[in-house]
Amino acid sequence: MENILECRGVSKIYTQFPALNFTNLTVKRGRIVGLLGPNGSGKTTLIKMISGILTPSSGSISINGVPVGAQTKNMVSYLPERTYLNDWMKVRDIIDFFSDFYTNFNKEKAYDMLKRLQINDGDRLKTMSKGTKEKVQLVLVMSRETDLYLLDEPIGGVDPAARDYILDTIISNYSENSTVIISTHLIYDIEKILDDIIFINQGNLFLAASTDEIREQHGKSIDAYFREVFRC
Numbered sequence: 001m002e003n004i005l006e007c008r009g010v011s012k013i014y015t016q017f018p019a020l021n022f023t024n025l026t027v028k029r030g031r032i033v034g035l036l037g038p039n040g041s042g043k044t045t046l047i048k049m050i051s052g053i054l055t056p057s058s059g060s061i062s063i064n065g066v067p068v069g070a071q072t073k074n075m076v077s078y079l080p081e082r083t084y085l086n087d088w089m090k091v092r093d094i095i096d097f098f099s100d101f102y103t104n105f106n107k108e109k110a111y112d113m114l115k116r117l118q119i120n121d122g123d124r125l126k127t128m129s130k131g132t133k134e135k136v137q138l139v140l141v142m143s144r145e146t147d148l149y150l151l152d153e154p155i156g157g158v159d160p161a162a163r164d165y166i167l168d169t170i171i172s173n174y175s176e177n178s179t180v181i182i183s184t185h186l187i188y189d190i191e192k193i194l195d196d197i198i199f200i201n202q203g204n205l206f207l208a209a210s211t212d213e214i215r216e217q218h219g220k221s222i223d224a225y226f227r228e229v230f231r232c
């Protein structure tokens with residue numbers, strides 16, 4: 001199946017406020033996709049519905065042709081916008097926890113990434129800087145061997161020098177059969193690794209196309225195009 005994700009007529013209304021109002025969206029397998037849009041446009045809402053944390057108010061979402069639900073839990077690895085890990089835990093304890101919890105968690109891969117990022121597995125999260133905590137969370141999410149990775153603002157707190165390494169980590173840790181969806185405002189830093197772009201604005205799908213198509217059609221980078229379209 002070429003499409004890994006299909007959204008059909010999906011919308012989300014939070015107590016009368018329409019946060020997302022989609023018709024159709026399909027995402028292909030083997031792609032790195034940027035989910036872009038101004039603040040409050042509905043990116044996190046969409047990601048949460050794909051991961052199964054939120055239920056759409058209407059429409060349907062399927063992963064590998066399977067409607068989002070208990071069966072799709074193992075198909076998705078989700079990096080939330082805010083940390084959900086217990087601060088007092090040591091990194092190695094969290095790795096054990098993930099390994100027990102997720103059958104598709106690859107412990108060896110996790111330790112390898114930690115080593116390359118020079119993170120000590122005996123350190124507790126509460127002693128770490130914001131950026132290092134983000135790196136640990138990314139390691140945990142990318143160490144699951146799964147079909148769809150949903151990364152909500154993965155490099156917001158990471159220093160510019162480490163961003164490229166993090167992006168390399170993302171590229172080298174997903175297989176050609178899987179897809180990574182990255183929600184970000186750091187378009188300039190990330191666009192070099194993106195195959196496709198989904199722009200949303202005020203809860204509506206504004207554009208879904210390949211990065212090459214957008215660059216060719218508009219003669220500018222994704223970052224420059226975004227700034228032009230969404231200028232305040």
Ligand SMILES: Nc1ncnc2c1ncn2[C@@H]1O[C@H](COP(=O)(O)OP(=O)(O)OP(=O)(O)O)[C@@H](O)[C@H]1O
Pocket residue numbers: 014015017019037038039040041042043044045046
């Ligand atoms: N639990 C909630 N209850 C009510 N409204 C909500 C809730 N969560 C989000 N919203 C609203 O839904 C809209 C979309 O929010 P969402 O967090 O999905 O946007 P976003 O594109 O991820 O924003 P940002 O780039 O600022 O993270 C916003 O107007 C937000 O205020």
